[in-house]
Amino acid sequence: MSQSTNITWHDSEVTKSDRQQQNGHKSVVIWFTGLSGSGKSTVSVALEKALFQLGKHSYRLDGDNVRHGLNNNLGFSPEDRKENIRRIGEVSKLLVDAGTIAITAFISPYRADRDDVRAILEDGEFIEVYTACSVEACEQRDPKGLYKKARAGEIKEFTGISAPYEVPHQPEITIDTEHQSVEASVNTIIEYLKEKQYI
Numbered sequence: 761m762s763q764s765t766n767i768t769w770h771d772s773e774v775t776k777s778d779r780q781q782q783n784g785h786k787s788v789v790i791w792f793t794g795l796s797g798s799g800k801s802t803v804s805v806a807l808e809k810a811l812f813q814l815g816k817h818s819y820r821l822d823g824d825n826v827r828h829g830l831n832n833n834l835g836f837s838p839e840d841r842k843e844n845i846r847r848i849g850e851v852s853k854l855l856v857d858a859g860t861i862a863i864t865a866f867i868s869p870y871r872a873d874r875d876d877v878r879a880i881l882e883d884g885e886f887i888e889v890y891t892a893c894s895v896e897a898c899e900q901r902d903p904k905g906l907y908k909k910a911r912a913g914e915i916k917e918f919t920g921i922s923a924p925y926e927v928p929h930q931p932e933i934t935i936d937t938e939h940q941s942v943e944a945s946v947n948t949i950i951e952y953l954k955e956k957q958y959i
């Protein structure tokens with residue numbers, strides 16, 4: 761709920777579409793969602809690099825990085841997860857307004873929270889990428905040792921173990937990170953962006 765009063769929006773004289781035109785591509789949010797260890801960070805880093813090499817302007821927002829700064833006052837309760845995603849959504853929107861391709865890598869386990877982000881953007885500005893990977897495979901990878909801690913009861917509310925993950929109903933893109941290489945996942949996304957004329 762907004763607590764600000766006496767505030768008035770002040771428009772720029774450079775528009776989003778001016779910026780997109782100057783950049784030579786559209787701006788959009790590429791929103792990764794999936795279990796911890798499913799490969800959101802890995803694929804998003806590779807995607808950011810691929811887009812950079814193609815001369816496209818992109819910027820990656822990653823769960824842990826954002827929790828170091830902007831969201832360091834938030835935990836992992838449902839309310840805090842919701843607020844975490846809300847702020848990321850607003851930052852992503854600013855990046856889109858700035859003409860940039862925003863790439864976000866957050867578990868974002870709740871469908872409603874992801875849909876709230878979609879709702880603050882214009883049509884076509886939110887590309888949901890589901891990083892599909894079984895909890896067993898994620899647990900086997902366990903790149904940060906988090907599943908081990910969660911199983912030992914050292915982390916409460918751990919997605920996939922003791923907190924829910926709601927699979928997207930109609931993601932724009934699904935990448936099967938259990939059976940498909942990082943390069944193949946990046947190619948799937950780049951091809952989508954080209955086909956839909958984002959880039």
Ligand SMILES: Nc1ncnc2c1ncn2[C@@H]1O[C@H](COP(=O)(O)OP(=O)(O)OP(=O)(O)O)[C@@H](O)[C@H]1O
Nearest residue numbers: 795796797798799800801802901903937940941942
């Ligand atoms: N095909 C693949 N695609 C993506 N990652 C893979 C693949 N095969 C193996 N991996 C490995 O799986 C792990 C994925 O971890 P990563 O940190 O990217 O997950 P994450 O979804 O960002 O998790 P978290 O939500 O905890 O940040 C990495 O160690 C990566 O090397």
Ligand SMILES: [Mg+2]
Nearest residue numbers: 800801823865
């Ligand atoms: Mg990550």
